[in-house]
Amino acid sequence: MPPTTSLFSSTAKSPATPAFSVAETRFSTSSKRYRESTHLIPTPPIDKNGRPQRYDPPYFWIPVAVGTPLLMLCLGIALEVGIELSEKNGGFQVPQRNVFSIVSTQFLLSFFPGLFVLPVGYLWRSLDWMLRWFQPYVVMSWGNATAEESVLLDYIALGPVKAMFRALKYNHRVIFWSSFLATSTYLYQSLAGSIFQIQTRSQISYNTAQSVRALGLDPDVAQLNAFAAAAGYVQAAVFNDLGDPPFVINGWSTAQFVFPTDTGLNGSMTVNTTAVQSNPNCSDPNATPQFTLVDTTSAVITTSSVDNCIANVTIDPTVSEQQYGVANVPNCGPARNETFQQVVFWFYQNLNNSTSPQLATVFCNPSMALYQVMASADLLSGQLTNVTPLNEYTTPNNVSGAPINSVPFNAVIFDPSTNPFVQARANGTHVGVPGAIFRSALQDGLDSVFSLPNGFLDKTSTIYRQHLAVTAKSIYFVNQNSTLKATESSLVIRLFIDPLPGHVLAFLLFGSGFLGVFLHLISRRQRRNLYITAPPGTIAGAVALTARSGFGELLFPYDDMPALEKKLEGLRFYLDKRTGAILAEDYEDTYEREVANGRDEAMISLLGRREVNLSSTQLAQEAAQEVAESDPKYGYGQHLSPSPLSSRPLSRTSSETGL
Incomplete structure (x- = not known):
């Protein structure tokens, strides 16, 4: 086996081989300030899978x-x-x-x-x-x-x-x-996070609604349940400041209909339905009421309406200092049963046991009318919000026709009954409605209400109208299902995109x-x-790309950024196409400038200088040629023909390398 020759030994191991000194060793470098050895990097192997994957x-x-x-x-x-x-x-x-x-x-x-x-x-x-x-x-x-x-x-x-x-x-x-x-x-x-908005918008949809009531006289009206319940409601309304109940508003009573079951809706529904308008037609007397004391336990209040209808009310002044009630007014207008006659509400107060107590009377002649209306109701509370009459309701029924012929019950005066329960309801209603009016006056100040010209008139009209309407809702409608045209105007939550x-x-x-x-x-x-085969961000990856590049010899671990910039100034960097290593070349003659700046001459000589820039492939070929020239199988002292790639001297003297 032929002896091996070290590229970096001062002499060859074989005595027959000519001396191969360090002065003859050619370093592959492209700078005067450092030496690179990328020519010693093997060319990446090419196998059946090609080059290493990038x-x-x-x-x-x-x-x-x-x-x-x-x-x-x-x-x-x-x-x-x-x-x-x-x-x-x-x-x-x-x-x-x-x-x-x-x-x-x-x-x-x-x-x-x-x-x-x-x-x-x-x-x-x-x-x-x-x-x-x-x-x-x-x-x-x-x-x-x-x-x-x-x-x-x-x-x-x-x-x-x-x-x-x-x-x-x-x-x-x-x-x-x-x-x-x-x-x-x-x-x-x-x-x-700011583009979406929740807004409440009105949504109108056209649909149908189910009506559960229709115009007709309640067959159980004689039981007086509806009247007692209405009287109780107006009393509760005064005490608790309540408004009208569902399907009643300002004297209007409409047929009851079914609301949508979607509890999320909070708008209104408008339906074409039937309604009863109740009007109390109340007025003050045409003269001041007269108080006549008959005896110590009996007195008569005499009052006259604007129609010259005279009403006489007998009271017992010893019972209470404050009294109130309602009575029918007979012999006034068409002959009717006392249940349908006009009525007079009276109010009495005598705090000082005077012979001239405070008196107030209000005459009311209730009436009713049947209409086809557009009724709007709130979907959450079920309260009517508006009633718009369209035309009079002319279809024959037992409300507009016999037995009552559109003449309303006065809802406070009833025929005597042998049934104690019915009579109790009658008495409760008879006292309850005027009691609610008197209670309202007490809440506002009874003396001031008595002193006002229309004090009791306004309160009587309001409370009596509500009593008539609540009563009408129960006694002038009967159970009957029908389909109505409805328009839903619902307030719904909508998702908007802010433009x-x-x-x-x-x-x-x-x-x-x-x-x-x-x-x-x-x-x-x-x-x-x-062409990079490993992530460049790791220390190992950076070292792999620059370990043989040589310019690292110019740098020290403790160099700061200005020092690094100064030392690398004048170099131009590129990636070797054969190995992928990072290489550098002198862009200008910085060698002389560094000598003038006092660089260590010995260090510069040690690094060697290069006059011609060659690629790593060319340098690798030259190094291989030098080894081959000293190999015994090529003959001692014999040299191969100069490579066309090597256009410069193949060796340097010791004075040139500094070694």
């Missing part, structure tokens, strides 16, 4: 690099379409009640839209991070890169904001726009997506000559 992070894969901006573009278009539909359709339908009771609606509207855009923003910032990470290597793959825009450039440490300004300095347009768009993604969550933040977010998404597609296609084209 490192291509998942973010640079086509589905991710191009799919992410396309997704952003689609989201921007979808958001614009959503804004248009929101304005056109009056928002979007949502549950009328929050189905998530543990959190508020405001939280849902601001949190979940932010989660929706979070993946898009994360993907885009990750893509920008990868572009900034690879940019120095991309620049070196082009060749002739300065230290400031290659080995000294760290876009990752700068962050996207500072990276924009540095990219402008070096004219790295892809990095500038990528960092600019990545910075804009921080607005996504704030904008997404201002919505348009801004849509513009950012669309613009980022549109530019992003071109940015990553351009970046992919710029990386076509970049």
Whole structure:
């Protein structure tokens, strides 16, 4: 086996081999200040699978690099379409009640839209991070890169904001726009959290409603249940400040109908139905009531209506200092049963046992009319909100015809009954209604009400009208199902997209997506000559790319950034196409300048200098040729023909190398 020869030994092991001194060893270097040995790096093996696979992070894969901006573009278009539909359709339908009771609606509207855009923003910032990470290597793959825009450039440490300004300095347009768009993604969550609004809007729908009552005289009217219940209601209304009951409003009583079962609706329903209008037709007497004391336990109140109908009411002044009641007025108008006659409400107060007590009387001649109406009712409370008469109701029935012929019950005076329960209801109603009027006067100040010209008239008209209407709701309608035309005007909760933040977010998404597609296609084209087999961010990866490059001999571990910039000034960096290593070349004659600045001559001589810049492939071929020349199988002292790649002397003297 032929003896081996060390490239770096001062003499060969074989005595027959000519001396091969260090002075004859040619270092592969492309700078006067350092030596590189990339020629000693074996050429990457090529097997059936080809060269070692280039490192291509998942973010640079086509589905991710191009799919992410396309997704952003689609989201921007979808958001614009959503804004248009929101304005056109009056928002979007949502549950009328929050189905998530543990959190508020405001939280849902601001949190979940932010989660929706979070993946898009994360993907885009990750893509920008990868572009900034690879940019120095991309620049070196082009060749002739300065230290400031290659080995000294760290876009990752700068962050996207500072990276924009540095990219402008070096004219790295892809990095500038990528960092600019990545910075804009921080607005996504704030904008997404403010684009949705919950508003209450009126929604009109045309439907049908089920009526459960129709005009007709209640067959159980003689039991007086409806009258007693109405009297009780007006008393409770005075004591508790209540309004009208459902399907009663301002003297109107409508047929009862069924409301929608959706409890989320809070608007109104308008139906075409029948109604009874009750009017008390109350008036003051035409003269001051007269009080006549018959004896110590009996007195007569005499009063006359505007129609000159005279009413006499007998009372016992010793029973109470404050008294009230209601009586029928006979012999006034058409001859009717006392249940349908007009009535007079009287009120008495004598605090000082005077012969001239305070008196007040109000005459009422109730009437009724049947109408076809449009009745509107609140869907939540069931209260009537408005009644609009359309025309008189002319269909024959036992209310407009016999037995009562549209003459209403006065609802406070009844025929005597042998049934004690019925008679008790009659007595309760007879006392309850005037009692409610008197109670209302007491609440406002009885003396002031007595002193006002129409004090008791106003209160009697209001309370008696309510009593007649509540009574009419029960006695002038009977159970009967029918279908009515209805219009629902519902207040519903609608989800709206706020146009201002919505348009801004849509513009950012669309613009980022549109530019992003071109940015990553351009970046992919710029990386076509970049061959790196390991992630460049690790220390091992950086060492693998620069261990044989030589320019590291110029640097010390304790160099700060200004020192690094000064030492690497004048070098141009590139990636070796054979090995992928980072190499450097002198761009200008810095050797002489460093000598003038007092560099250590011995160190410069030790590093050696190079006059011709050759590629690592050429240098590797020259080194192999030198070894072959000293190999015995080629003959002692014999040399191969000079390589056409070696156009300079094959050896240097010891004075040239400094060794």
